[in-house]
Amino acid sequence: MKSFDYHEPKSLEEASSLLAELGKPASIIAGGTDLLVEIKEELRAVSHVVNIKRIAGLDWKSWDPEKGLRFGTLVTAREIETWPAVVKHYPNLRTAVSLLGSIQVRNRATVVGNICRASPSADTIPPLIADGAELTVYSNAGERVIPVEELFTGPGKTVLVPGDIVTGIHVPAPRARSGRAYIKHGRRKAMELATVGVAVSLERDGDTCADIRIALGAVAATPIRARTAEALLRGRSLDDDTLAAVAETAMQESTPISNVRASAAYRREMVGVLTRRAIGMAMGGIQ
Amino acid sequence: MKLIVTMTVNGEERELAIPPSRTLLDVLRNEGGLTGTKKGCDVGDCGACTVMMDGKPVNACLVLGIEAEGTVIETIEGLQHAPDRPHLLQEKFMEHGGSQCGFCTPGIVMMAKALLDENPDPTDDEIRFALAGNICRCTGYTKIIDAVRATAETMRTQ
Numbered sequence: 001m002k003s004f005d006y007h008e009p010k011s012l013e014e015a016s017s018l019l020a021e022l023g024k025p026a027s028i029i030a031g032g033t034d035l036l037v038e039i040k041e042e043l044r045a046v047s048h049v050v051n052i053k054r055i056a057g058l059d060w061k062s063w064d065p066e067k068g069l070r071f072g073t074l075v076t077a078r079e080i081e082t083w084p085a086v087v088k089h090y091p092n093l094r095t096a097v098s099l100l101g102s103i104q105v106r107n108r109a110t111v112v113g114n115i116c117r118a119s120p121s122a123d124t125i126p127p128l129i130a131d132g133a134e135l136t137v138y139s140n141a142g143e144r145v146i147p148v149e150e151l152f153t154g155p156g157k158t159v160l161v162p163g164d165i166v167t168g169i170h171v172p173a174p175r176a177r178s179g180r181a182y183i184k185h186g187r188r189k190a191m192e193l194a195t196v197g198v199a200v201s202l203e204r205d206g207d208t209c210a211d212i213r214i215a216l217g218a219v220a221a222t223p224i225r226a227r228t229a230e231a232l233l234r235g236r237s238l239d240d241d242t243l244a245a246v247a248e249t250a251m252q253e254s255t256p257i258s259n260v261r262a263s264a265a266y267r268r269e270m271v272g273v274l275t276r277r278a279i280g281m282a283m284g285g286i287q
Numbered sequence: 288m289k290l291i292v293t294m295t296v297n298g299e300e301r302e303l304a305i306p307p308s309r310t311l312l313d314v315l316r317n318e319g320g321l322t323g324t325k326k327g328c329d330v331g332d333c334g335a336c337t338v339m340m341d342g343k344p345v346n347a348c349l350v351l352g353i354e355a356e357g358t359v360i361e362t363i364e365g366l367q368h369a370p371d372r373p374h375l376l377q378e379k380f381m382e383h384g385g386s387q388c389g390f391c392t393p394g395i396v397m398m399a400k401a402l403l404d405e406n407p408d409p410t411d412d413e414i415r416f417a418l419a420g421n422i423c424r425c426t427g428y429t430k431i432i433d434a435v436r437a438t439a440e441t442m443r444t445q
Contacts, residue, residue, distance in 0.1 A: 029354075
């Protein structure tokens with residue numbers, strides 16, 4: 001591995017100043033499960049590594065039926081996977097984290113790190129977008145809140161600038177009669193990157209779908225919302241014709257590429273299949 | 288530039304001088320002289336470098352040595368009770384032929400230990416789920432599962 005300078009700031013203020021001063025050649029390390037691979041394989045030139053794990057107060061988590069789920073930036077994927085509140089109330093996020101790498105990886109990898117890495121195929125992102133999650137970002141210029149949906153500008157690229165440190169995430173509480181699902185499609189069951197990821201969170205009112213959010217992973221330059229497809233279902237009843245139209249529209253909204261994992265045509269086709277399936281699972285999981 | 292890192296490895300406090308870009312895996316094998324932990328892929332795919340860090344299994348190739356400051360590390364060398372008294376998992380791996388070329392075995396044994404520490408009565412699906420990040424290129428998975436299941440059964444009757 002190429003050598004780098006190593007820093008262990010003790011406060012957010014110190015870390016933010018350091019990162020702002022060092023600029024692009026510096027990278028935050030939290031879990032390190034992506035970063036160290038990128039440095040080893042020389043996919044990224046990193047001359048400074050800033051470890052934020054010595055900063056107190058970034059590893060908290062809380063659940064409240066009214067306020068929802070909140071957790072700090074250092075909470076690992078495995079902690080989220082095994083947290084009873086997530087298992088019970090956010091089966092979509094639970095599925096996503098439990099399919100991320102191996103247990104060894106999940107014991108180090110953080111959910112916020114998986115988001116900030118901004119991979120179009122990241123598993124945690126579609127369910128968090130579908131649930132309307134928001135990130136809290138610290139900077140010495142001031143704290144701000146960024147919806148996960150608005151974070152990404154391209155593969156590996158976000159609106160964050162040097163000096164920004166995501167400190168935590170908030171996922172709104174599930175509303176009454178709501179259901180959620182995430183389906184990861186790959187070639188094998190474990191240790192896989194998603195070929196297509198589909199998350200659906202919806203609310204039911206009698207026979208109609210009161211609200212719905214569909215988020216797609218690995219089928220565009222960033223994770224995306226299928227907004228036109230959502231609009232077809234919002235306030236409508238869930239009959240077969242509507243579902244078919246929603247699936248078709250979600251396919252049209254995706255702009256996949258062909259790569260070693262799948263062709264663009266196959267990915268688009270699977271968006272249709274999995275969108276229907278995920279809507280069914282979300283309906284079936286209404287609490 | 289070298290930094291001093293202090294960690295407890297297999298019950299013994301070690302103080303090592305290491306460059307910050309050295310992984311825990313390389314630190315254990317080189318500075319630590321513990322070569323039981325294997326370097327397979329070095330990118331977190333194969334699990335051959337699995338060690339316990341503060342009681343949790345991790346890929347030592349995806350941890351910087353310097354991040355291990357103040358932690359408790361357990362490697363395959365710390366598992367046996369004495370040089371001639373292997374851990375029950377090691378006995379069962381021998382009994383069931385759960386090891387062929389043996390390269391993946393230390394990582395798999397450590398991961399199996401982590402599983403059984405948490406879940407003394409795993410189903411076969413749970414064993415497979417836990418071992419998903421450990422690749423055996425001899426593909427002897429069936430006997431590995433057998434060995435883990437047999438260990439759990441023996442542990443419960445002891």
